[in-house]
Amino acid sequence: MLLGYDIGSSAIKAALLNTDTGEVIASARSPSDVEMTMEAPQPGWAEQPPSRWWRHIQNATDALHDKTTISPNDVEAIGITYQMHGLVLVDDAHEVLRPSIIWCDSRAVDIGREAFEALGREWCLQHLLNSPGNFTASKLAWVKRNEPDIYDRIHKAMLPGDYVAFKLTGDIRTTPSGLSEGTLWDVKDDALATEVLDHYDLDRDLWPEVVPTFSEQGHLSRSAADTLGLSPGIPVTYRAGDQPNNAFSLNALEPGDVAATAGTSGVVYGVDDTPRYDEQSRVNTFLHVNHEPGTQSRYGTLMCVNGTGILNRWLHDNFGVDGDLSYEDMNEEAAQAPVGAEGVSVLPFGNGAERTLDNQDPGASFHGLNFNVHDRSHLLRASQEGIVFALRYGIDIMTDMGLPVDTVRAGHANMFMSPLFRETFATITDTTVELIETDGAEGAARGAGVGAGVYDAREDAFEGLERIDTVEPSPGKADAYRKAYQRWRSLLDHELAALSEG
Numbered sequence: 300m301l302l303g304y305d306i307g308s309s310a311i312k313a314a315l316l317n318t319d320t321g322e323v324i325a326s327a328r329s330p331s332d333v334e335m336t337m338e339a340p341q342p343g344w345a346e347q348p349p350s351r352w353w354r355h356i357q358n359a360t361d362a363l364h365d366k367t368t369i370s371p372n373d374v375e376a377i378g379i380t381y382q383m384h385g386l387v388l389v390d391d392a393h394e395v396l397r398p399s400i401i402w403c404d405s406r407a408v409d410i411g412r413e414a415f416e417a418l419g420r421e422w423c424l425q426h427l428l429n430s431p432g433n434f435t436a437s438k439l440a441w442v443k444r445n446e447p448d449i450y451d452r453i454h455k456a457m458l459p460g461d462y463v464a465f466k467l468t469g470d471i472r473t474t475p476s477g478l479s480e481g482t483l484w485d486v487k488d489d490a491l492a493t494e495v496l497d498h499y500d501l502d503r504d505l506w507p508e509v510v511p512t513f514s515e516q517g518h519l520s521r522s523a524a525d526t527l528g529l530s531p532g533i534p535v536t537y538r539a540g541d542q543p544n545n546a547f548s549l550n551a552l553e554p555g556d557v558a559a560t561a562g563t564s565g566v567v568y569g570v571d572d573t574p575r576y577d578e579q580s581r582v583n584t585f586l587h588v589n590h591e592p593g594t595q596s597r598y599g600t601l602m603c604v605n606g607t608g609i610l611n612r613w614l615h616d617n618f619g620v621d622g623d624l625s626y627e628d629m630n631e632e633a634a635q636a637p638v639g640a641e642g643v644s645v646l647p648f649g650n651g652a653e654r655t656l657d658n659q660d661p662g663a664s665f666h667g668l669n670f671n672v673h674d675r676s677h678l679l680r681a682s683q684e685g686i687v688f689a690l691r692y693g694i695d696i697m698t699d700m701g702l703p704v705d706t707v708r709a710g711h712a713n714m715f716m717s718p719l720f721r722e723t724f725a726t727i728t729d730t731t732v733e734l735i736e737t738d739g740a741e742g743a744a745r746g747a748g749v750g751a752g753v754y755d756a757r758e759d760a761f762e763g764l765e766r767i768d769t770v771e772p773s774p775g776k777a778d779a780y781r782k783a784y785q786r787w788r789s790l791l792d793h794e795l796a797a798l799s800e801g
Contacts, residue, residue, distance in 0.1 A: 300324060300373045301753070302363075302533075303744030304356060306381040306463050307541065308347065308401055309334040309563050309608070311355035313363055314740035318375065318753055321763020323741055325369070327362035329355040334612060338398065343405035343651055343660065346398035349387050349462050356463065360527045371530040377467065377519065378537035378747030380544035380739045381460030383480045386438040389462075389471075391454040397446070399459060400438045403564070403605045405652035405660060407437035410444070410499075411482075412658070415580070418498055423580075426487045428479075428598070430580035431495060432658060435481025440499035456505045460538045468517030468535055473507045479586040480540050486574055489592045512588045513537055513750035536750030541739055542566050543588045543599050548742025549708040549735055550761045552589050552597065559707045559724075559732075561714035564650070565607030565690050569600045569702040581655045582696050588746070589757075600702055602693030605650035606663055607686050608713050613649075614682055618675060630717040633679035638776050639783035640677040642667040644790055645685030655693040661794045667786075680719065684780075687723040688787045694728055706731045711767055712738050726772040727780045734768040 305312040315324040335355070338346045363369060384402040389395055400406070411431040415423055423430055431437045435458065443450040457465065458481065461473045478484035478491065483506065485492040496503050510516050516535045524531040539547065546558035546568050556570045575598070576584050587597035611626070618624060648656065649663030665678065694704050707730050709715045715724075715734065725732045745760045754760050 300369070301376055301378065301744040301748045302374050303378045303380070303740040303742065303747060304359070304463065305541070305739035305743060306352050306379065306459055307562065307739070308337060308382045311352060311359050312738060312740040313356070313359035314738070314744050315363055315367065315369060316741060316744035316748070318748060321761070325363050325366040326738075326740060327359045327366065329358035329362065331362070337401065337403075345401050345404040345651060347401055348398045349395050349459070352459065352463060353466050357526060360529075364528055371524070371528060374529055374533050375753060376534050376536045376747040376751035378743035378745070378750065379460050379463055379535065380539050380541050380743040381458065381463060383458075383540035383542060384434050385459040386435050386442070387457045387459060387462040388442070388449065388453050389455055389457070390452045393454070393465070396449050396452055401459075403651040404438065405433055405658075407433040407441040408652050408658045410440050411437035414495070414498055418494060422494075424576045424578070426485045427482045427492060427495070428486055428574055428576045428584040429482055431482045432580060432654065433652060436483050436492070436495050436499065436501070439501055443499070443501065453505055455507055457507060460540070461507060464516060464535055464538055467519055467523050469520045470517035471507045472510045472516055474512045474538060475509060476512050476539060476543060476586040476588055476590065478506070478509070484586065486586065512539055513746065515750070534751055537743060537746030539588045539743075539746065542568050542601050543585065544739055544742050544746065545710065546570060546599060547588050547746060548710065548737045548739060550764060551708055552587070555703065557704050557707045559709045559715070561607050561686070561709075561720065562712070563608045565604040565686055565714070567602050567690060567694055567697065567704065567707065569697055569704060571598050571600065571702060572596045574598050575600060575700050575702065577696055577700055579657060581657060582693060582700070583654065600697060600700065602655055602690070602697055604647065604655065604686065604689040604693065605653055606647040609650050610647045610663060610682055610686065611714060614679060618678070629679050630719060632676045633683055633717070634719045636676040636680040638779040639786075640681035640684065641672055642669070643673055643677045643681040644783070644787045645681045646791060646794060647682065647685045647689055655689070655696065656795060659795060659798050661798055664794070666790050683714070683717060683720050684723055684783060685787060686714065687720065687727055688784050690724065691727050691784065692788070692791070704728065704730055706733060708733045708735055710735055710737045721770045722773055723780065725770045726777055727784055729772050732770040733766055734770065736765045736767050
């Protein structure tokens with residue numbers, strides 16, 4: 300058996316995979332009925348204590364034990380996928396110094412923008428493939444400038460997945476792919492991005508030892524094994540950020556492959572063998588999981604909409620009465636309204652600065668409401684359409700970079716469980732959507748098998764991966780969707796112009 304953990308910002312998921320058949324033996328989520336919170340001490344900030352992740356890892360593993368007759372000795376390897384771009388700081392006793400500054404936190408935007416100009420746009424794009432933006436390196440620079448007492452006590456800085464691997468093994472390590480997502484890896488020189496660290500006056504020794512994505516990265520410690528009810532010594536053989544891992548989960552590994560997800564954030568991720576970048580860094584390119592320096596070049600270009608599933612959750616939590624509105628009810632009710640929601644438009648940007656909008660934060664907003672015409676179904680439909688329209692906006696940037704988006708693979712999870720969402724996505728982006736039964740934890744388990752050498756060939760890792768539906772654009776609704784998108788785009792342009800004017 301192979302064990303995979305998915306360290307999300309909404310929940311921790313775990314999956315056990317049968318090595319021989321590729322079938323999921325059991326899966327679990329913690330918390331099971333709600334979502335983990337994000338703390339926002341100030342507007343635009345987003346934090347979570349790493350201890351929360353570890354507690355829910357324990358709960359999810361306990362749930363696996365309850366669901367199956369798992370023998371601790373049967374687990375051959377462990378894989379980890381995690382929320383990208385976060386920052387975890389520990390002291391020399393390996394105690395966490397402050398809550399993790401997570402992926403959607405915007406506090407370092409101005410610091411990253413200054414570095415983009417100071418280091419030189421051309422240098423950043425050629426060496427980092429991105430602006431430093433509000434990625435991990437800039438977040439650490441913020442800590443140094445604003446919390447110097449904490450900075451002075453740092454022993455190691457880690458990504459969320461590095462911290463979880465440390466809790467499992469006791470070893471502090473990271474990967475080139477992980478460092479690239481934090482603008483900490485010089486893609487051109489294939490080394491730690493020392494120019495970025497020197498610009499920010501950050502100690503180079505704060506970053507962990509680098510190991511390959513697929514490799515033996517440590518072994519389950521006795522204390523972690525006792526906590527999780529597993530056998531000590533199980534190797535941890537894979538770690539990857541959630542979006543590269545989502546692509547891996549969907550077997551999107553070769554140039555031209557495109558993966559999508561619509562969890563807390565919405566992402567479209569295209570694989571290429573050329574290190575492309577957007578001149579404005581509105582979409583971001585990182586090393587893909589199967590990038591092998593000097594042997595095989597693989598890059599993943601990622602466009603992200605922060606306000607995706609979190610908008611859907613907000614609607615769920617605030618539009619129901621006494622818990623009478625399930626997510627399935629929301630999907631069915633949204634479909635009762637016509638395409639375009641009879642003039643209602645939603646800008647879904649309410650979860651921090653949006654990279655596709657040049658790190659501006661226009662917030663979420665509803666437009667065109669008529670109290671004599673519209674009801675809850677219109678708001679629900681307009682919200683799903685608004686999320687897809689925001690994804691289409693980012694896809695246009697990707698295609699302008701020379702990355703074609705024709706067929707998109709997505710897991711049957713989160714908002715892609717909505718037939719309306721899938722139809723809207725396929726039609727407004729003019730793509731074929733292949734819906735596949737998988738998730739991040741399952742992908743992490745498959746990755747662990749690759750890293751442990753369980754499979755004779757990497758392709759064997761995808762045995763049992765099942766496509767459950769194919770969604771084509773709806774020609775009869777294309778014009779209506781196009782008009783709704785044009786109205787939405789005009790509203791967005793107006794909002795961005797107002798922000799630029801101050």
